[in-house]
Amino acid sequence: MSETTATAPKPFDWSSPEAMAKRKRRYAADRRLRLYGLVSILVAIGLLGILIASLVVTGYSAFVQTKIAVEFTADPENVPAEDPGAGNFRAVVSNAVQALFPEIENRRELRTASKILSNGATTIVRNHVIANPGLVGQTFTLEVPASDPFDQLNKGVIDRNLPEDRRRVSDAEIELFESLEARGLVSTPFNWGLFFNADSRFPELAGLAGAVVGSFYALLVCFLISFPVGIAAAIYLEEFAPKNRWTDLVEVNINNLAAVPSIVFGLLGLAVFIQVFGLPRSAPLVGGMVLSLMTLPTMIIVTRAALKSIPPSIREAALGIGASKHEVILHHVLPLALPGILTGTIIGLAQALGETAPLLLIGMNAFLTSPPGGIMDPATALPTQIFIWADSPERGFASRTSAAILVLLGFLIFMNAVAIYLRQRFERRW
Incomplete structure (x- = not known):
């Protein structure tokens, strides 16, 4: 019966070239893992930044609104003092537009000039007179929102240098609007209506x-x-x-x-x-x-x-x-x-x-x-x-x-x- 002698395993040499190569591979894998995580975070932040930037670039113009200072006259012939809400405020707005452009004599051109003001101008003037009945028979100034095409024109969304057939506004309308700008009647204040107005079919009046x-x-x-x-x-x-x-x-x-x-x-x-x-x-x-x-x-x-x-x-x-x-x-x-x-x-x-x-x-x-x-x-x-x-x-x-x-x-x-x-x-x- 022969006896077999068990030999003890040799201890691993951590200083050997093989051990050093394994350590280098592990350290390299650790660095790659950290790099992958960092790149993932940077990509996520970059995509989020692109989203926020695109929203800001597209939506910042909605936080301001083009307004036009117009003088309105609540003539008693159009607005009865006993019942201001029953007045003919279309005539009031039309007379105000005529006063803005006294050189216009053609009714068709007057309708074109009226398009500069928002379609809600009549309601805005009516509500203001109802809230202040003492204005009947008086002349007062209101800042009325411009209609959406002229709002975009003022904000640069519509390029004035484009050919007329590629714009929503004609050369004659731009000329009328520029005359208002030259007289200092056009302003671009913060659009509080975005927060305090309800929805509307007209973009310049729509709110949240x-x-x-x-x-x-x-x-x-x-x-x-x-x-x-x-x-x-x-x-x-x-x-x-x-x-x-x-x-x-x-x-x-x-x-x-x-x-x-x-x-x-x-x-x-x-x-x-x-x-x-x-x-x-x-x-x-x-x-x-x-x-x-x-x-x-x-x-x-x-x-x-x-x-x-x-x-x-x-x-x-x-x-x-x-x-x-x-x-x-x-x-x-x-x-x-x-x-x-x-x-x-x-x-x-x-x-x-x-x-x-x-x-x-x-x-x-x-x-x-x-x-x-x-x-x-x-x-x-x-x-x-x-x-x-x-x-x-x-x-x-x-x-x-x-x-x-x-x-x-x-x-x-x-x-x-x-x-x-x-x-x-x-x-x-x-």
């Missing part, structure tokens, strides 16, 4: 007031439904529900619902809330309910994650001093988890603010010339207003579409900034 109010009502309904329901469901599933196949099935379905396309929730709202329950179409109430269905899974998941982050020692200490189960949750666990819950809620509402498809399906894309007065009135929302303007054939709506996107991004950035502040201000680290 109706869409902002509609989005506010829809988000308010969404918050009032999804916040308490989401927290209650998360508390039950995390703290009270038994761990069995049924709760596992519920958890899987909640996770799946968080990934369902938003248009499916729009179809659900159309079929249930409108067709079955008969709720009014285009109402912020329906829009908020649909958005709450969409945000509920996210809020439940976020709330459960916030509850899980609380150390078990908090629960054990509360139980040890005689607190009941619901006292432990309501008085100790939930207050400590509230910063994370609020952060998730704001992020969920920010996601709901940018949703378009479900609101389009329930009809929140109607043309409305006044903001809604409540959650039951027809309304639009910021995303659907952007969709309407983007689909409009008038060229002036192109800049307003980009401006509306910038406003929506501003709201989203503000809401995310609030979420970050709340997390950093109230978050507890264990």
Whole structure:
């Protein structure tokens, strides 16, 4: 019987050329990985910068509006003092245009000159006189928005040097407009109407007031439904529900619902809330309910994650001093988890603010010339207003579409900034 002697393995020589080559390959792989990550971040930032820059270049002109200072005379022959609202304000505007261009004698040329002013000039003058009835019989000056072609001409969107057949305005119209510029009657102030006017068929008068109010009502309904329901469901599933196949099935379905396309929730709202329950179409109430269905899974998941982050020692200490189960949750666990819950809620509402498809399906894309007065009135929302303007054939709506996107991004950035502040201000680290 022969004995075999086992030889001990030789220790690896870390200073050998082979070991040094392996280290160089590992270090090179580490550097490549860091480089790939850096390049990916730079590409993402670059694409985001291109998006923001294109929106700013296209939409900055919508934040200013060309206006013309015009003297109007509320002649008692056209505007009765006893009922100013019944006056003939078309004649008032026509007389004002005639006074701007006294050299025009032809009626056809006068109509051409009247096109410089917005089609809403009559309504603007009428509302001003109704608000100030003492102006009847007086001459007053108003800055009236220029019509969209002349607004674009003043902003340089329409090139004056192009041949006449390639422009929306003729040489004669440009000459009239330049005479107003020479007299100092043309100005370009900040366009507050973009924020305080409702929608209009005329780009120079269209604003986001109706869409902002509609989005506010829809988000308010969404918050009032999804916040308490989401927290209650998360508390039950995390703290009270038994761990069995049924709760596992519920958890899987909640996770799946968080990934369902938003248009499916729009179809659900159309079929249930409108067709079955008969709720009014285009109402912020329906829009908020649909958005709450969409945000509920996210809020439940976020709330459960916030509850899980609380150390078990908090629960054990509360139980040890005689607190009941619901006292432990309501008085100790939930207050400590509230910063994370609020952060998730704001992020969920920010996601709901940018949703378009479900609101389009329930009809929140109607043309409305006044903001809604409540959650039951027809309304639009910021995303659907952007969709309407983007689909409009008038060229002036192109800049307003980009401006509306910038406003929506501003709201989203503000809401995310609030979420970050709340997390950093109230978050507890264990």
